[in-house]
Amino acid sequence: MSQDTISFQVNFKGNIIPVESWSLDNTIHELKEYLVENTGVPSEFQKLLYKSVLKDEKTLRECNFKSGIKITLMGSSKEEIQVVKEADSKITHQLSNKSRSKYAINPYKDVKRVEDLSQDYTFHRIEVIEHFPEPEKARKILERLKDDKGIRALMKKHKWNVGTLQELSPSERTILGFNRNRGQLISLRLRTDDMEGFRHYPEIRKVLLHELTHNVWSEHDDNFHRLNRQLNKEVVDLDWTASGGNKISNDEFYNSPEEDKVDEKAWQGGTFLLGGNSDRSKTLSKRELLAEAALIRLTKEEEELNEGCGSGKL
Structure with missing residues (x-):
């Protein structure tokens, strides 16, 4: 796996959603768009947490994402x-x-x-x-x-x-x-x-x-x-x-x-x-x-x- 790509997991209401081989230059907004299909939660109603609430415009690199981490998704x-x-x-x-x-x-x-x-x-x-x-x-x-x-x-x-x-x-x-x-x-x-x-x-x-x-x-x-x-x-x-x-x-x-x-x-x-x-x-x-x-x-x-x-x- 490239140093610029990582794999991690998203925890949503007790279910684990794997995210494989994602670029560190992807934004949190792009991650939310990806999760819409898996969760049925519109991106505007999603809140992603990793140490703190993640902002849409930030990249995975700026949020200090690393392979193997688990983030939490909240939303309805x-x-x-x-x-x-x-x-x-x-x-x-x-x-x-x-x-x-x-x-x-x-x-x-x-x-x-x-x-x-x-x-x-x-x-x-x-x-x-x-x-x-x-x-x-x-x-x-x-x-x-x-x-x-x-x-x-x-x-x-x-x-x-x-x-x-x-x-x-x-x-x-x-x-x-x-x-x-x-x-x-x-x-x-x-x-x-x-x-x-x-x-x-x-x-x-x-x-x-x-x-x-x-x-x-x-x-x-x-x-x-x-x-x-x-x-x-x-x-x-x-x-x-x-x-x-x-x-x-x-x-x-x-x-x-x-x-x-x-x-x-x-x-x-x-x-x-x-x-x-x-x-x-x-x-x-x-x-x-x-x-x-x-x-x-x-x-x-x-x-x-x-x-x-x-x-x-x-």
């Missing part, structure tokens, strides 16, 4: 995207004409006066699919999320209001949840695929935290994952009953100074991108640089949550 086919749209539409149409007209103007209007919302960071409406078995259990799960001490403290800290927290139809098996209009509506899959039971609460809460992150960041990029990991840590730290933290008052919590020092480094966020600032290597220690690199690498769970997210596809 047009059919899967249409399923999400139809699910959203079906549940929305279950609302009465009167209720829909209220939400078209303001998703919170029938719950609180708009000027009072800033003091009431919460989910202002709960909806389940009434014709499914045991709707009362589904409602209890959503109510538990709403009343979760960590979630409540987290939403207050970030000043988030969500119009509707609703159950997503379990027939939409490729989707775990989605966030519409940055918090107007968050929909979560509560039931198992066979509809014989309900998913574990910690799993559902992780999906909720994922979708809450879309209140700030639309794309599953480095900024998104940095904030999402921050929320997963905060939801424990802010729930003093679960984490063993120290309660100062009804609304304030604190952890050890050492934890605060680590948080300041680990979760400082917003604008840092891989390769975005070569001077960082001069100002950060090797340990700090390794810590930042670790933050960018996605875990298997994060990849699965990305694949199961319908936000941005609606």
Whole structure:
């Protein structure tokens, strides 16, 4: 094999797609076009990951591709995207004409006066699919999320209001949840695929935290994952009953100074991108640089949550 050609693998939803004898001068966009036939996912809906999100205009050489590597493809086919749209539409149409007209103007209007919302960071409406078995259990799960001490403290800290927290139809098996209009509506899959039971609460809460992150960041990029990991840590730290933290008052919590020092480094966020600032290597220690690199690498769970997210596809 020429030094300018390589072979590698693409992991897509547990399936391995071999890519043989590709030139290092091929672009990521050309790779996406090649994968359309193998996956049914349009190139514009594909996201390729190798250490970080790969940009279309970059060549394989610029992305440091080597023979034998495995990259990850995330994306949904047009059919899967249409399923999400139809699910959203079906549940929305279950609302009465009167209720829909209220939400078209303001998703919170029938719950609180708009000027009072800033003091009431919460989910202002709960909806389940009434014709499914045991709707009362589904409602209890959503109510538990709403009343979760960590979630409540987290939403207050970030000043988030969500119009509707609703159950997503379990027939939409490729989707775990989605966030519409940055918090107007968050929909979560509560039931198992066979509809014989309900998913574990910690799993559902992780999906909720994922979708809450879309209140700030639309794309599953480095900024998104940095904030999402921050929320997963905060939801424990802010729930003093679960984490063993120290309660100062009804609304304030604190952890050890050492934890605060680590948080300041680990979760400082917003604008840092891989390769975005070569001077960082001069100002950060090797340990700090390794810590930042670790933050960018996605875990298997994060990849699965990305694949199961319908936000941005609606």
